[in-house]
Amino acid sequence: MERLSGLVAQCAERATEIACGLNESSGRPATQSGGGVDSCEVPSTEEWAVHDYDGIPATFGEYPDLDDILEFVKGVEEHGDAFRAWVEHQGVTNFIHEDFQDKYAGKADSKREWGGNFIDDLGILKDVPENLRPYFDEEQYVRDMELNGDIALVEFDGTVYAFWC
Numbered sequence: 815m816e817r818l819s820g821l822v823a824q825c826a827e828r829a830t831e832i833a834c835g836l837n838e839s840s841g842r843p844a845t846q847s848g849g850g851v852d853s854c855e856v857p858s859t860e861e862w863a864v865h866d867y868d869g870i871p872a873t874f875g876e877y878p879d880l881d882d883i884l885e886f887v888k889g890v891e892e893h894g895d896a897f898r899a900w901v902e903h904q905g906v907t908n909f910i911h912e913d914f915q916d917k918y919a920g921k922a923d924s925k926r927e928w929g930g931n932f933i934d935d936l937g938i939l940k941d942v943p944e945n946l947r948p949y950f951d952e953e954q955y956v957r958d959m960e961l962n963g964d965i966a967l968v969e970f971d972g973t974v975y976a977f978w979c
Contacts, residue, residue, distance in 0.1 A: 871898075873906050885911050896921060899970035903977060919976035925967050928976050929956035 863876045869890075874883060889897040889911045896918060901909045922928035929952040933939060939947050959965045966977045 871901065871906055875906075882906065885909075889914060893918075895971055895973065896975050899968040899973075899975035900977060902970060903966055903968045917977045917979075919965060919978050921973050921975045923973065925956050925974055926953045928967065928974055929953060929959075932956075932976075 864874070864878055865876070867874065870883060870886060874886075886897075886901060886906070886909070889901070889909075893900075893914060897914060900914050900918070904910075904913075920928065920931065922931060933950075933952060933955065939950060942950070956965070956967065960967060963979045966979055968975045968977065
């Protein structure tokens with residue numbers, strides 16, 4: 815009868831270290847293809863799975879790519895909840911850490927607030943007389959940007975994050 819074992823891994827580790835831990839927790843020595851921790855591989859003959867995530871989207875699934883999880887953790891450490899919103903928008907199989915910085919367009923408490931900040935930053939209404947500015951519908955402007963595919967606004971944990979499409 816097979817013995818069940820477990821491993822609690824901190825994602826600040828490298829994927830190869832987690833792979834070595836998986837090998838060792840199964841009662842087998844770490845499989846190394848080229849020597850050293852950097853060459854450990856997740857065993858293909860041994861079944862392994864992730865049954866609980868803490869702070870990581872469960873949509874990574876039961877059999878995630880360890881490198882993808884570590885990439886996600888690094889992104890969150892570097893960019894915080896904005897990166898979490900990016901991954902929620904892109905999906906766990908489509909996010910690329912390098913794309914985040916090119917696509918991130920800021921955050922606000924609401925779509926209207928983000929739109930107002932965007933319009934102010936661009937100076938769109940600078941030539942419009944002050945008494946006519948209230949007639950400009952910032953919310954509709956942002957909605958049109960979303961419908962045209964220019965911007966994606968993602969609400970995450972009470973904050974709206976904007977990403978260029």
